Amino acid sequence: MTRNLFLCLTLLFLGFQNFSFAQGIRGKVSSQDGEPLPFASVYIRNLEDGVPTNENGLYEFRLKPGFYDVIVQFLGYKSQLETVEVKDAWVELNFSLEQQVYNLSEVEVRAGAEDPALTIMRKAISKAKYHRMQLQTYSTTVYLKGTGQLTDAPFFMKKTLEEEGLKLNEAYTSESVSRITFTLPDKVEEKVISIRTNGDNQGTSPAPYIQTSFYQDQINEIVSPLSRYAFQYYQFKYEGSFFDQEVMVSKIKVTPRSRGERVFEGYIYIIEDLWAIHSLDLKTSLLGFQISAKQQYAPVATNVWMPLTHSYTFGGKIFGFAGEFKYLASTREYEVTLNPDLAAVPEIIDEKVQDVPQDIPKFDKSISALEQLASEEPKTRKEYRKLLNEYEKESLQEQQVAEKQDVVSERNYSVDSLAKKRGLAYWDSIRPVPLTVKEIEGYKRDDSLATVETAKMSEVDSVAKKARKGFKPLEVLTGGSYSFGKGVSMGFKENLTKISFNTVEGWKVGMGFFYRKYSEVKLADSVNRTRKSFNIEPELRYGFSSDRFYGKVDFRWSHTQPTSGQTWGIEGGRYIYQFNSEEPIQEQVNAAYSLLVRRNNMKLFEQDFARVYWSHRVNYGLTYRVNFTWAERKELVNNSDYSFYNKPEREYTPNRPENVEAADLAFQNNQIAKLQTSVEWRPGLTYTIRNGRKSPNFERSPLITFMYQKAFRELTTSVNASKFDLLEVGLKHDIRFGASGKLDFNVTAGGFLNNDHVYFQDFKHFGGNRTIFSNFGPASNYRFMDYYKYSTNSNYISGIAHYQFRKFLLTQLPMLRYSGVRENIFVNYLKTENSPHYTEIGYSLDNLFRIFRLELGVAFENGKYLRSGPLFGIATFINVNFED
DSSP, X not given: OHHHHHHHHHHHHHHHHHHHOOOEEEEXXXXXXXXXXXXXXXXXTTTTEEEEOOTXXXXXXXXXXXXXXXXXXXXXXXXXXXXXXXXXSEEEOOEEEOBOOOBSTTSOOOTTSOOHHHHHHHHHHHTHHHHHHXXXXXXXXXXXXXXXXXXXXXXXHHHHHHHTTOOTTOOEEEEEEEEEEEETTTEEEEEEEEEEESSOOGGGOOHHHHSSOTTSSEETTEEOTTSTTHHHHEEEEEEEEEEETTEEEEEEEEEESSOSTTBOEEEEEEETTTTEEEEEEEEEEETTEEEEEXXXXXXXXXXXXXXEEEEEEEEEXXXXXXXXXXXXXXXXXXXXXXXXXXXXXXXXXXXXXXXXXXXXXXXXTTSOHHHHHTOOSOEEHHXXXXXXXXXXXXXXXXXXXXXXXXXXXXXXXXXXXXXXXXXXXXXXXXXXXXXXXXXXXXXXXXXXXXXXXXXXXXXXXXXXXXXXXXXXXXXXXXXXEEEEETTEEEEEOOOGGGOEEETTTEEEEEEEEEEEEEEEXXXXXXXXXXXXXXXXXXXXXXXXXXXXXXXXXXXXXXXXXXXXXXXXXXXXXXXXXXXXXXXXXOHHHHHHHXXXXXXXXXXXXXXEEEEEXXXXXXXXXEEEEEEEEEEEEEEOOOOOOOOSOOOTTOOOOOSSOOOSSOOGGGGSOEEEEEEEEEEEEOTTOOEEEXXXXXXXXXXXXXXXXXXXXXXXXXXXXXXXXXEEXXXXXEEEEEEEETTTEEEEEEEEEEEEEEEEEOOGGGSBOOOOOOSXXXXXXXXXXXXXXXXXXXXXXXXXXEEEEEEEESSSSGGGSHHHHHTTOEEEEEEEEEEESSSOXXXXXXXXXXXETTXXXXXXXXXXXXXXXXXXXXXXXXXXXXXXXXXX
């Protein structure tokens, strides 16, 4: 209590200190033609601090009385230095900047010679990792202002938007002030000091650009001009040099080798000899949205330049809606601690154009990288890059050994309790960038709207809103949950999707319920929790043509800890299932095909069963599962011939699937007592910590699976009982090749060690598809294969591969690449002992209108044409989950 009171008093005292600063410098930065220069950097050299101008070129900097050296920078203009004395009032200080004159004589440029930009960029790239790691830790205060406006909308939506208070071409602004601390190798702590917002534009947040260094290989999946792969993606051209703040700066034009998404275009300015970024002005596009980024750097310590001003613009159009979001970030009040391991800075030699001394030391793996870094002797850029890579690897290994975990990054985010309660006077005192007239009008508009909305809700209304939700009949279909306190809840699952049609049951309805008892306990770190839950989930279904009720119930217990967990339960009843337990045919899709075109792809069987199961997630990299099932399975037949499609040439197929291996005996009524075990392993899995919670980076690690099934005939009571052993191994992964492409693949191989009695329910089934709808996952199922034709009780190998190009055929056209369209190819293959060689190859256009995918493919049996066609689906970058 005392501590909190002290904190509040301290904050009040600091607030009064801010309010007492009623003096400083303010004014306007413009060109010699009188044009305002937006987002110019106004830097106080003797404070190593600065602020940007706003869109109208206006700035304001509160200062204590004293003398200050003020430097103003703007890309493409000469920096200007003024010394000013601040007394007890505001000093009006305007700047008129001259356009920068670039000197080409500093570097020899002659016909046939290599462009000087190449050696400049090679040296800058070799030192990129040095600049990323030269600070052991740093802290900075970040002011972020985002202003967004909707510039266009479909005509039929404009009135609705206005009724909801959203008008075209009006500014919606948000502001925040945070203190960010970075610590090597990749730990970021952000504390939000204050927030002020009148709109929600978080969907285009520039955080990935502000918190990510351009010295890294990629910024939000876009290749940096200082990436080690930069020369594969960019051409560089020297455009002159100039002096600024006693350093020589080279202007380098950055041109993509192929224009489009995920590459930058524009200019980067490099400090000679230091080979660090001075400033940059780049643009790119992502998913069809145009992005521009500008950064201006300033010295914050000896030979250390850090970003001072960031400005970003996001714009684009989708489904008739067009908008633009502008962000301005001011990073100031740097506190830096240099990395002592990188105190020695050698001269970098570009071996492609410079002579290399014979006695120059080379990287030696037998000596620690830290030892070799202590030498200031010149090094070639390649050797220096090898040395820094080894140093980074050694440092990371030391940290992981010390902390006993494979953590590659850590993010901690917190919000001050007073962040949303700051008044206008506070914001006026700390805001480094004056608001524009449009932004002020936007704040006034939304503050008045908020007052009206608050008045509408009385205290009685707010209490009623928090009251327990009552039963609504429609929720029987749409799903609903009702709490009874102490962690107990009951409700309905989403039952609307359980209404459908199939030829076995005819029209069919279903109903799912749940009962849940849940509890959680905070651990000592006050962040992570242990969770326990007990669930009862009954499910019923009835077929009107078969006149059969089915029901099952699942009792499930689970205990989850921060990185591990266990689940166990028992399930049983009489129910109806697809032969393929992974259910490749969605119920509503099958119903639509049956009713509209008389195609009954779904094949079903009935079983009375009991199943006990247990799964244990040891950690995110290792999970094993065990379950035992006893069941009596029965064959079902079609009971309905109903369809809207009544042409005589097409009839429903029998409920017994066609298969190249299965004889009639495989479909007999039978019993099974089966044990199944499986292991899921992700080798080399790394983790990210966010606010104390450890999260796995699954995309960096392959998924390896092992599965074994054994059917015990001696535990059954029927002569028709299963007896077999099945072993399977699988590998699934996706690999990104920079910005140039992404490979998804899924390979499975296995076989029946013995197949004395294998019924069709126990065959190995593969994910087929006989609809016009493509699968959701790029490497999940086959595109054109019959659902059960190649199901097997023998050995098999299955491979599905999907590659996405940045540039392939149609995307050779820059306009298509800018639109976000991607081209893919897929190659799928299946072979069993008794099946022909089944192959699919195809091509697809992805991210059409940023949502859809169109695939064209062809299937072959033993190299002979089988079938082909178009498929329609959802863009591969969209994850869809149909689980409850």
